[in-house]
Amino acid sequence: MLRALGLTCALASMSAMADAPKNIIFFIGDGMGPAYTSAYRYYVADSDVDRVTPTVFDRLLAGSASTFPHDDTVVTDSAASATALATGVKSYNGAIGVDADKGPLDSVLVKAKQAGWQTGVISTSQVNHATPASFVAHAQSRKDYQEIAEQFYSRRIDGKPLVDVILGGGQKYFSLEEQGLGSKMVDWGYQYVRSFDALPELTQTPAMGLFADVGLDYAIDAEQPLRLSKMLDTALRLFENKSDPFFLMVEGSQIDWCGHGNDIACAMAEMTDFAAALELAEAYAKRHGDTLVVYTADHSTGGLTLGNKGNYRWDAKVVKQVDASLMVINESIEGLSGDALTKALAKNIAFEFSDNERFALESLKNHSDSRYWLLVEFVSRRSHTGWTTKGHDAIDVPVGAIGPMSDKFVGYHDNIELGQSLIDLVN
Numbered sequence: 001m002l003r004a005l006g007l008t009c010a011l012a013s014m015s016a017m018a019d020a021p022k023n024i025i026f027f028i029g030d031g032m033g034p035a036y037t038s039a040y041r042y043y044v045a046d047s048d049v050d051r052v053t054p055t056v057f058d059r060l061l062a063g064s065a066s067t068f069p070h071d072d073t074v075v076t077d078s079a080a081s082a083t084a085l086a087t088g089v090k091s092y093n094g095a096i097g098v099d100a101d102k103g104p105l106d107s108v109l110v111k112a113k114q115a116g117w118q119t120g121v122i123s124t125s126q127v128n129h130a131t132p133a134s135f136v137a138h139a140q141s142r143k144d145y146q147e148i149a150e151q152f153y154s155r156r157i158d159g160k161p162l163v164d165v166i167l168g169g170g171q172k173y174f175s176l177e178e179q180g181l182g183s184k185m186v187d188w189g190y191q192y193v194r195s196f197d198a199l200p201e202l203t204q205t206p207a208m209g210l211f212a213d214v215g216l217d218y219a220i221d222a223e224q225p226l227r228l229s230k231m232l233d234t235a236l237r238l239f240e241n242k243s244d245p246f247f248l249m250v251e252g253s254q255i256d257w258c259g260h261g262n263d264i265a266c267a268m269a270e271m272t273d274f275a276a277a278l279e280l281a282e283a284y285a286k287r288h289g290d291t292l293v294v295y296t297a298d299h300s301t302g303g304l305t306l307g308n309k310g311n312y313r314w315d316a317k318v319v320k321q322v323d324a325s326l327m328v329i330n331e332s333i334e335g336l337s338g339d340a341l342t343k344a345l346a347k348n349i350a351f352e353f354s355d356n357e358r359f360a361l362e363s364l365k366n367h368s369d370s371r372y373w374l375l376v377e378f379v380s381r382r383s384h385t386g387w388t389t390k391g392h393d394a395i396d397v398p399v400g401a402i403g404p405m406s407d408k409f410v411g412y413h414d415n416i417e418l419g420q421s422l423i424d425l426v427n
């Protein structure tokens with residue numbers, strides 16, 4: 001009996017080994033609560049058909065996760081939540097890879113590197129921003145940007161780089177001046193490019209591409225709106241040069257930033273970018289069969305909801321009529337009135353403004369901040385988009401997965417359990 005039990009255990013662990021993924025791609029939509037994935041579904045649906053096509057978020061959906069931080073506030077920030085997702089441990093808002101007592105924690109990326117995996121981080125924010133930082137660095141405060149950036153260079157495993165592929169924003173922190181951090185990394189062997197057009201010049205790891213001083217432009221304002229797929233494609237190409245497994249974190253960083261600005265068209269463009277990259281990973285997982293792809297969000301932002309003020313409708317068509325961020329539109333109408341204002345608005349917004357609305361914008365022509373929130377109100381009112389806050393909220397976030405061991409992510413989990421599951425898979 002005992003022998004039979006021993007045999008069963010041995011077989012079970014052998015089959016667990018056989019089913020373990022070779023590679024892991026972990027997607028984090030910053031701020032992407034469930035209202036964002038719902039909105040995106042209606043946003044991309046063909047409005048002439050009364051059904052909606054499932055999106056990549058729907059196809060991969062496995063469950064949901066709670067996001068609360070270590071304290072009793074329930075509402076997390078990106079640092080505490082990314083620390084939970086990266087290390088499997090709850091911490092305080094602002095914490096980067098440290099626990100509630102400010103002690104350092106090793107992330108899944110560090111553990112993957114220790115186990116001989118290739119590693120990478122991709123973000124549309126600066127790469128030393130809270131989410132990617134929590135996978136790479138330890139800092140008591142997310143605001144210690146320079147200290148976090150330095151750790152991309154100073155944290156080494158067996159004398160080798162911790163992160164093999166680094167793609168995103170943040171040139172400011174990785175300068176190519178003499179003694180600049182970027183120069184030090186190049187001297188150490190990193191290939192380093194600073195434009196999307198130069199991505200093909202990255203031919204081997206370690207490699208980094210930083211495409212903006214700080215964060216990248218919003219997708220809705222960018223010449224290259226599908227920047228995450230471009231970066232992901234490059235990372236996969238570089239990883240495939242070697243047979244070692246890889247762990248890659250991909251963050252859609254600015255879904256959150258559009259959410260803070262209560263800018264629905266901006267958020268949908270970020271979702272389009274994030275979805276395209278997730279689709280690329282889904283296709284990769286299907287093609288290779290050995291790659292686990294997981295997506296989730298760190299929290300939701302803005303208290304976004306579809307339908308507001310008693311109206312039983314949400315109008316994606318209105319959202320599509322706005323083709324720049326409200327931040328850029330607001331700058332474009334600074335100081336304008338009359339025909340000049342009408343013309344400037346028409347450049348980026350296809351719906352007509354009423355006389356009252358134009359008059360209200362004119363009266364705030366030199367009050368940038370109030371005028372911004374008036375633009376938000378006009379778009380929200382027409383599209384019936386609801387927002388409850390300019391900050392984060394505590395609603396649970398979606399979790400999806402495809403590939404080996406994707407059933408680990410089915411059902412409800414707390415965010416630290418997602419981190420713990422990933423750590424189990426790289427150990």
Ligand SMILES: [Zn+2]
Nearest residue numbers: 031078256301
């Ligand atoms: Zn945020």
